[in-house]
Amino acid sequence: MVVDVTSSYLGQYASLALMLLVGVGFISVSLLANRFLRPATPGAAKLSAYECGVDAVEGDWARSQIRYYVYGYMYLLFAVEAIFLFPWILAFDLPGMLVRSAVEMGIFAALLALGLLYAWRKGVLRWV
Amino acid sequence: MLNTVTLAADIKAPSMNYEALAPMLIVFGAGCASVLVEAFAPRAARHIVQTVLTLVALIAGFVALLFVDRDGLKTAADAIAIDTTGLFLQGTILVLGLVSVLLIAERSLTPGGEFVAHAAVAPGSTDDKKLTASVYSQTEVFPLTLFAIAGMMLFVTANDLLVMFVALEVFSLPLYLLCGLARRRRLLSQEAALKYFLLGAFASAFFLYGVALMYGYAGAVDFASIHNAVQADRGDETLLLMGLAMLIIGLLFKAGLAPFHSWTPDVYQGAPTPVTAFMSACTKIAAFGGILRLLYVGFGELKDDWRPLLIGVAILTMLVGSILAVTQQDLKRLLAYSSIANAGFLLTGALAMNKEGVSSTLFYLVAYGFTTLGAFAVVMLVRDADGEATHLKRWAGLGRRSPIIAAVMTFFMLAFAGIPLTSGFTSKFAVFSAALAGDAVSPVIVGVIASMILAFPYLRLVVLMYVTEPGESGADVHVPGAFTSAALTLGVVATLLLGVAPQPLLDLAEQASQFVR
DSSP: OOOOGGGSTGGGGHHHHHHHHHHHHHHHHHHHHHHHHSOOOOOHHHHSOOBTTBOOOSOSOOOOOTHHHHHHHHHHHHHHHGGGHHHHHHHTTSTTTHHHHHHHHHHHHHHHHHHHHHHHHTTTTOOO | OHHHHHHHHTOOOOOOOHHHHHHHHHHHHHHHHHHHHHHHSOHHHHHHHHHHHHHHHHHHHHHHHHTSOTTOEEETTTTEEEOHHHHHHHHHHHHHHHHHHHHHHOOSSSTTOSBOSOTTSOTTSHHHHHHHHSOOOOOTHHHHHHHHHHHHHHHHHBOBHHHHHHHHHHHHHHHHHHHTOBSSSHHHHHHHHHHHHHHHHHHHHHHHHHHHHHHHHHSOOBHHHHHHHHHHTOSOHHHHHHHHHHHHHHHHHHHTOTTSOTHHHHHHHHSOHHHHHHIIIIIHHHHHHHHHHIIIIISGGGHHHHHHHHHHHHHHHHHHHHHHHHTOOBHHHHHHHHHHHHHHHHHHHHTTOSHHHHHHHHHHHHHHHHHHHHHHHHHHHEEETTEEOOBGGGGTTHHHHOHHHHHHHHHHHHHHHTOTTSHHHHHHHHHHHHHHHTTOHHHHHHHHHHHHHHHHHHHHHHHHHHTSOOOTTOOEEOOOOHHHHHHHHHHHHHHHHHHHSOHHHHHHHHHHOOOOO
């Protein structure tokens, strides 16, 4: 009797598991092959971290300005909310949906803008 | 391209019943308006404008609620169920939210009110000392409170798990922030906020994972489809039971039920007292509203699976809450453990699985909400130079120095202990008799024992106030301002009325115990 594994609930993930297995296998085999084929001549310059050709600054702990946090936060907010625009794109040119969808997306964007407005008034966007 | 067009053609705009959603929309809208006030109103005018705006919005929301059709309807693509239970819970949240806002708006007890002006200033720094001395206050608490109230209103009417999750986050996130805003003892307050946030995020993750598993089981997240799938017994039962367990864990956390109660004392103690009052009254209502809807509407068919387990949870909660309340030396922690035990009593009512179970739980939520708001209002009044004096020792001999406040607190303590002629007796009687009618005998027996244990810490406070000699370290009782007086009066009147003449509210709760699926 032939059992079709792809028909059971978790069986649907079998191809994904196979894909992961092949991927991990390919990377490990090629890295291992490299390790044995190449000559090993370590030096101070070779062992230092590569930073786009610029000399590496010392230490792996660095302080960053706390202000980046608020900027990063606001960016993330808008980046995530932009996803909600995609289903809207599908609906807005349907007959009779133009005004309605525009108004609804307007409300949505206005609510987002409200947050930005608040941040602006509270001086979050001032970089000093 | 063709494929997308056919997909798009299938999209139907959901119909919205704006009349039924009006109470929520008013409060959400007021929250947004409140943010604008915060951004543009001059600093001196903000407090008064925000207070008026918040109170008016809550009253307007309640008035709009009275006009909503009570036949039970589903709207917004069946994601929101406006039934009588939902309306009763929304009304309760609005009224008790209003009383909490009175406490939040109070500024006469300490210059600048109970909230820190700049939450980001490091506690103990020189800036912090300057800030404590100044009368400068902040009013961001008002939009946060409005969003929390609106989120709770959505939560108790959510008819699908995704909306329920979104509402859970909408009311939780403002609460995390509100907990960290105390003007005094700021480190304790920030610790409370962080603990509540981390454990709350953990609970949310459980809930969300439960939603995912439930989608795997039923192929849908709305309660009607889940109910049908359970009834037809299709799908993988492992997914169903694991998903249900995770959903329940998320809700047990929010309701402060053992073994997920451990955040409650720390958070109740550290948070500013008006916020503690708000949480102990309104968050409890929202959490139990969610539990009732989930268990009765979504998973009523499965009750043989979850009921024995939740009876165990109720018993454990009552015992943990009452026994640990006896050992407390801090009044806010004592009230926190008392709220844990009361959550156990509430769950006992909710597990009755009959109409009386729902109506008695609803009644209990109203009665307990008013009493606990009143008790925390009294806590706000007993102060020394460092703010509120919450250690029990400081309350010794209070009965001689301010007989009225001591009498009011005694009344609340008697109500908590469940003495007849107070709302505490009526509500406990209602949940226990409903549970007995529903064949849940063991939690009732434990509940009666727990009530007796709990009477000890309550009466000990009464003895402290009247019999014990005032020590050197007695605290002063401040004269309550207009807002606190109003909140206290409402608390006393409601606790008395619901004890002496509970029938009108019992009848209302009886009519309100009707879900739509």
